[in-house]
Amino acid sequence: MHAYMKRYKDYQIQERIPHHVKYIDEPKLKNYEMMSIPAAGYKSTAEFEAVEDYLKLSGQLFGERVYRPRCTNDRCE
Numbered sequence: 001m002h003a004y005m006k007r008y009k010d011y012q013i014q015e016r017i018p019h020h021v022k023y024i025d026e027p028k029l030k031n032y033e034m035m036s037i038p039a040a041g042y043k044s045t046a047e048f049e050a051v052e053d054y055l056k057l058s059g060q061l062f063g064e065r066v067y068r069p070r071c072t073n074d075r076c077e
Contacts, residue, residue, distance in 0.1 A: 008057065009054060016046070025046065
């Protein structure tokens with residue numbers, strides 16, 4: 001599970017975020033420039049979306065873990 005999460009994080013950093021910046025943010029900034037809208041303070045949301053997706057996936061994968069053992073020496077639930 002941990003190796004999968006590491007590969008998913010690497011994918012987010014190396015592929016998804018640069019793709020978002022190149023194909024979504026750059027055209028958006030070009031449109032702003034074309035319409036004479038100042039975009040100096042524009043910050044991409046790609047990193048935030050990647051973190052949100054990573055946390056959602058980790059919650060799904062690790063959220064099913066039980067916090068205490070189901071079976072003890074005395075009884076089994």
